[in-house]
Amino acid sequence: MNxxxxxxxxxxxxxxKSHLEAARREKLRRIAEMGIDPWGGRFDxxxxxxxxxxxxxxxxxxxxxxxxxxxxxxxPRVRAAGRIMLLRRAGKIxxxxxxxxxxxxxxxxxxxxxxxxxxELAQCFDLGDIIGVDGELKRTKTGELTIFADNxxxxxxxxxxxxxxxxxxxxxxxxxxxxxLDLAYTEGVMERFLRRTQIVHSIRATLAEEGFVEVEGPTLxxxxxxxxxxxFVTHHNALDMDLYLRIALELHLKRLLVGGxxxxxxxxxxxxxxxxxxxxxxEFTMLEAYQAYGDxxxxxxxxxxxxxxxxRATGQPLQLxxxxxxxxxxxxxxxxxxxxxxxEHTGVNPTDPAxxxxxxxxxxxxxxxxxxxxxxNEIFEEFVQPKLTGPIFVLDYPASICPLTKRSRNNPQIAxxxxxxxxxxxxxxxxxxxxxxxxxxxxxxRQLEGLPEEESMARMxxxxxxxxxxxxxxxxxxxxxxxxxxxxxxxxxxxxxxxLFPLYRPEVD
RNA sequence: GGGGCUGUAGCUCAGACGGUAGAGCAACGGACUUUUAAUCCGUAGGUCUCGGGUUCGAGUCCCGACAGCCUCACCA
Numbered sequence: 001m002n003x004x005x006x007x008x009x010x011x012x013x014x015x016x017k018s019h020l021e022a023a024r025r026e027k028l029r030r031i032a033e034m035g036i037d038p039w040g041g042r043f044d045x046x047x048x049x050x051x052x053x054x055x056x057x058x059x060x061x062x063x064x065x066x067x068x069x070x071x072x073x074x075x076p077r078v079r080a081a082g083r084i085m086l087l088r089r090a091g092k093i094x095x096x097x098x099x100x101x102x103x104x105x106x107x108x109x110x111x112x113x114x115x116x117x118x119x120e121l122a123q124c125f126d127l128g129d130i131i132g133v134d135g136e137l138k139r140t141k142t143g144e145l146t147i148f149a150d151n152x153x154x155x156x157x158x159x160x161x162x163x164x165x166x167x168x169x170x171x172x173x174x175x176x177x178x179x180x181l182d183l184a185y186t187e188g189v190m191e192r193f194l195r196r197t198q199i200v201h202s203i204r205a206t207l208a209e210e211g212f213v214e215v216e217g218p219t220l221x222x223x224x225x226x227x228x229x230x231x232f233v234t235h236h237n238a239l240d241m242d243l244y245l246r247i248a249l250e251l252h253l254k255r256l257l258v259g260g261x262x263x264x265x266x267x268x269x270x271x272x273x274x275x276x277x278x279x280x281x282x283e284f285t286m287l288e289a290y291q292a293y294g295d296x297x298x299x300x301x302x303x304x305x306x307x308x309x310x311x312r313a314t315g316q317p318l319q320l321x322x323x324x325x326x327x328x329x330x331x332x333x334x335x336x337x338x339x340x341x342x343x344e345h346t347g348v349n350p351t352d353p354a355x356x357x358x359x360x361x362x363x364x365x366x367x368x369x370x371x372x373x374x375x376x377n378e379i380f381e382e383f384v385q386p387k388l389t390g391p392i393f394v395l396d397y398p399a400s401i402c403p404l405t406k407r408s409r410n411n412p413q414i415a416x417x418x419x420x421x422x423x424x425x426x427x428x429x430x431x432x433x434x435x436x437x438x439x440x441x442x443x444x445x446r447q448l449e450g451l452p453e454e455e456s457m458a459r460m461x462x463x464x465x466x467x468x469x470x471x472x473x474x475x476x477x478x479x480x481x482x483x484x485x486x487x488x489x490x491x492x493x494x495x496x497x498x499x500l501f502p503l504y505r506p507e508v509d
Numbered sequence: 510g511g512g513g514c515u516g517u518a519g520c521u522c523a524g525a526c527g528g529u530a531g532a533g534c535a536a537c538g539g540a541c542u543u544u545u546a547a548u549c550c551g552u553a554g555g556u557c558u559c560g561g562g563u564u565c566g567a568g569u570c571c572c573g574a575c576a577g578c579c580u581c582a583c584c585a
Binding site (some may be wrong): 018019020021022023024086087089090091092093094095097106108110111112113125127139142143144160161162163165167168169170171172173174227228229230266270272274275277278279280286362420425426427429461479481483484485504505509 | 510516518519520521522533534535536537539542543544545546547548551554571575576577578579580581582583584585
């Protein structure tokens, strides 16, 4: 195509790409010709289809009266709106299945019943169009709950062909890229994302009930601290400085503890510039909650409560399906120490560095020049974590891999930290928070052995240290990966299925 | 970034050995006032992801690129 006469975008938009689109545009034209706006407008008075379906008990049988005509059904008058999912034409009658976000219902459109004009309009219906319907709620002779239409309203034309009506969209790439189609046409997807909203809502409700306040911290950080992850880098032009998208919520929430917010949380997006996998998306949703005068046991109780109430909010029992398995979330969840589990699953004495080092090198894990606890943790991650079907709280981590955690009073080698594992997946992470500014500064400045700086949690944040010097109350802190929680509560094995718009490379034209 | 697999009509999928591309749904025309993945008859629809190569001939074989899925690494 030459570019001598650049066409306007509207002209381009009206050039059909296929005979399928041409057919739909022809119907669009016919609708407009009838004096009807094919893009619709305000449509009041319709009820959710689920609500309409619930009125089936109002359908009654009435006699013909004169004793000769057959008994017939009478039902309530209803108005619905939705997308056309299925269309069955049978001469001068047609059956239309419409769907809204609460459900699906069949509509019967008869030429004699709706009149000439409506019938003409109905000839312009395509799968995917959005329509409104007035009629009587009754049953067909096969018993299907049906709106017997007496008036039709055109609300929006669909120019594109919808997915195959039986198989729907099967390609996961298309489903995730075009979430609108997935929501509109794939069974259960709408329900799953509405369930995600219920879960998040429940978490906020539980925290409010417990007296926590929600805050909003900065997402642009000068120092990307609070976790060990590579950040996304951006640039502020006016200040001419690089900034990082936050990788954790931790350090600002702790500043608020210093300020006197005794129960505080943030539920929001964090960003990590790491690999993408069925359990990782570059941006994901994190809850972090901090409670002054609590500790990691306080946080364990809170974690259980948040999860159990979230499950109840979705209307499910505490035993949830997960692929071929069932996860039992009945509290209390199992609680075992890191060392116990280490011994149990590796057969190695967790307090003997020599045996640990031997085990590691015999399994191909690098040992030279690395801190014994780093080696130990690598073994834990590779040989123990995958076996933790859970839910199980793993308690008391090696102190040297926990730079933000208070050391155990009885044993300074141990940090008061737990992680909650379910199906081998880390779901939550909590500490008795370290509030000793001198130790915190030392841990920040001491380069963790065996770890390059960019991979270390130990990034020096001077203002944070200064805050601690002003006095942070002893506290428990908790982090929960919300996307993973939603995965577990919706039986989804891939994080992309619970994120509305997961990251993809752009499509090439 | 490494490894394995995948990419064919708008969608869901077939295409042994290399021989001029097939079905269902969707679309178009026709029949049908109780269907429900409606059915029946007919018609149309393709740069086989892209670019090279081998060959008389490539959807098919080889190389490369792009995209996706799985997996490993990094990470939660």
